[in-house]
Amino acid sequence: MRDKIYLALVHYPVYNKRKETVATSVTNFDIHDISRSCRTYDIKEYHLITPVDAQIELTKRIIGYWQDGESGGFNKDREEAFENTYITESVEKLIEIIEKKEGKKPLIITTSAKTFSNSISYMDLSEKIFNDNNIYLLLFGTGWGLTQEIMDMSDYILHPIRPDGKYNHLSVRSAVSIILDRLLGDN
Amino acid sequence: MRDKIYLALVHYPVYNKRKETVATSVTNFDIHDISRSCRTYDIKEYHLITPVDAQIELTKRIIGYWQDGESGGFNKDREEAFENTYITESVEKLIEIIEKKEGKKPLIITTSAKTFSNSISYMDLSEKIFNDNNIYLLLFGTGWGLTQEIMDMSDYILHPIRPDGKYNHLSVRSAVSIILDRLLGDN
Numbered sequence: 001m002r003d004k005i006y007l008a009l010v011h012y013p014v015y016n017k018r019k020e021t022v023a024t025s026v027t028n029f030d031i032h033d034i035s036r037s038c039r040t041y042d043i044k045e046y047h048l049i050t051p052v053d054a055q056i057e058l059t060k061r062i063i064g065y066w067q068d069g070e071s072g073g074f075n076k077d078r079e080e081a082f083e084n085t086y087i088t089e090s091v092e093k094l095i096e097i098i099e100k101k102e103g104k105k106p107l108i109i110t111t112s113a114k115t116f117s118n119s120i121s122y123m124d125l126s127e128k129i130f131n132d133n134n135i136y137l138l139l140f141g142t143g144w145g146l147t148q149e150i151m152d153m154s155d156y157i158l159h160p161i162r163p164d165g166k167y168n169h170l171s172v173r174s175a176v177s178i179i180l181d182r183l184l185g186d187n
Numbered sequence: 188m189r190d191k192i193y194l195a196l197v198h199y200p201v202y203n204k205r206k207e208t209v210a211t212s213v214t215n216f217d218i219h220d221i222s223r224s225c226r227t228y229d230i231k232e233y234h235l236i237t238p239v240d241a242q243i244e245l246t247k248r249i250i251g252y253w254q255d256g257e258s259g260g261f262n263k264d265r266e267e268a269f270e271n272t273y274i275t276e277s278v279e280k281l282i283e284i285i286e287k288k289e290g291k292k293p294l295i296i297t298t299s300a301k302t303f304s305n306s307i308s309y310m311d312l313s314e315k316i317f318n319d320n321n322i323y324l325l326l327f328g329t330g331w332g333l334t335q336e337i338m339d340m341s342d343y344i345l346h347p348i349r350p351d352g353k354y355n356h357l358s359v360r361s362a363v364s365i366i367l368d369r370l371l372g373d374n
Contacts, residue, residue: 017262029216033358040349040357075204077356162227162373169264170227170364171220177361178368185365186349 002184005129006106006137007043008094009034009172011050013150014143023052024142026059033173035081041180047088059087091139091150098135106137107155110146111179113168120156122182129183138179140172189371192316193293194230194325195281196221196359198237200337201330210239211329213246220360222268228367234275246274278326278337285322293324294342297333298366300355307343309369316370325366327359 009030012023026048038046048059066075066082088094098106109125129136139146139154151157161178162168170178196217199210213235225233235246253262253269275281285293296312316323326333326341338344348365349355357365 027216029214029220029358029360033216033361036356036358037361039354040352040361042352077354080354081356161368164373165227165229167226167264167267169223169268171216171223171360173216173358173360174220174224174227174364177357177364178372181348181365181368186351 002042002129003044004102004133004135005043005184006045006047006094006098006135007034007038007176007180008047008049008088008091008137008139009176010091010139010141010146010150011048011055011143012052012090013147014141015145015147016143019144021147022143023050023055026050026055028062029173030142031059031062031085032078032081034176035085036078037173037177037180038084039081041184043084043180045084045086047086047094049088049091049094051089056087056089063087091153095137098137102135104135106135108153109136109138109156109158110151110154111140111158111160111175112151113160115159116157118154118156119159121159122179125156125158126183140176142172189229189317190231191289191321192230192323192325192371193232193234193281193285194221194225194363194367195234195236195275195278195327196363197278197326197328197333197337198235198242198330199239199277200334201328202332202334203330206331208334209330210237210242213237213242215249216360217329218246218249218272219265219268221363222272223265224360224364224367225271226268228371230271230367232271232273234273234281236275236278236281238276243274243276250274278340282324285324289322291322293322295340296323296325296343296345297338297341298327298345298347298362299338300347302346303344305341305343306346308346309366312343312345313370327363329359 013021016022203209
């Protein structure tokens with residue numbers, strides 16, 4: 001049951017270093033690297049979440065360049081990577097879109113450095129994904145992480161990637177890749 | 188025996204789309220994302236390989252910005268990420284540096300979409316790394332991949348990350364993250 005997993009990279013609402021709620025900028029590599037990872041692991045749709053008009057315009061232009069054939073066919077693999085990449089103004093709006101399409105709300109998955117009553121291991125979540133009929137939405141934060149209001153929407157919270165590591169500051173692009181591989185990979 | 192693994196991102200010699208040998212450009216994210224992944228998985232040294240003077244200068248300036256405290260302490264985690272990041276002019280030179288430091292040559296590890304007599308699984312290589320006394324150098328190519336001359340130096344060649352996937356075009360930054368997690372992670 002792989003064809004029911006959605007992934008979103010949240011640029012708003014997230015914390016900055018001082019724990020204020022801000023909108024971060026979409027980077028070119030957030031679009032490219034994560035689109036390619038999502039495509040590799042058969043994610044149904046990848047959504048960049050931002051309500052900022054200028055960011056929406058810029059992101060649409062980058063995706064459009066590859067999707068509309070402006071790239072002149074130089075890199076077919078890249079065109080294909082963007083087939084399921086979208087830009088959406090809020091997490092709430094994305095949940096609506098998914099519910100409309102799938103006929104039910106997705107279960108929300110996040111990650112945290114802390115342990116909660118709904119924390120789950122990679123193996124347990126992987127087993128659920130392969131064996132149940134739920135729709136899943138994996139949410140990743142930029143900046144200094146997802147706000148409490150978004151974390152409170154989580155149905156399951158994944159354990160940290162390196163719980164005993166001395167240094168634990170992977171880029172969100174690396175974290176997405178590793179988590180997709182742990183949940184959906186061949187290893 | 189984790190403290191004996193080196194990683195290099197090769198910008199020369201690699202192939203372009205027409206299988207000509209070229210030097211690719213170092214990207215900011217090649218420096219940031221991979222430094223952070225290497226640090227998270229306790230890689231001893233991360234080397235960006237390029238012989239191009241302008242690229243060496245640019246890369247040194249970016250690394251220096253964080254290492255020399257010019258960033259004003261805004262992001263301590265990022266300063267720490269770059270402590271073991273270097274720029275080196277060739278793979279041969281890097282092998283010399285490692286041999287001088289460790290007293291023996293490293294075993295060279297690469298990845299390929301094809302299977303060879305020295306192909307190895309992630310689990311088998313992981314077991315070797317944790318149990319033997321060899322030094323390892325993981326080489327990753329940019330552009331359209333490492334040239335044949337570099338591939339011919341491989342002691343072991345890792346299997347593709349998604350051998351049965353329909354789409355197999357991860358960014359090198361994602362591939363590095365996933366491979367480090369498979370070889371050295373807690374999963």
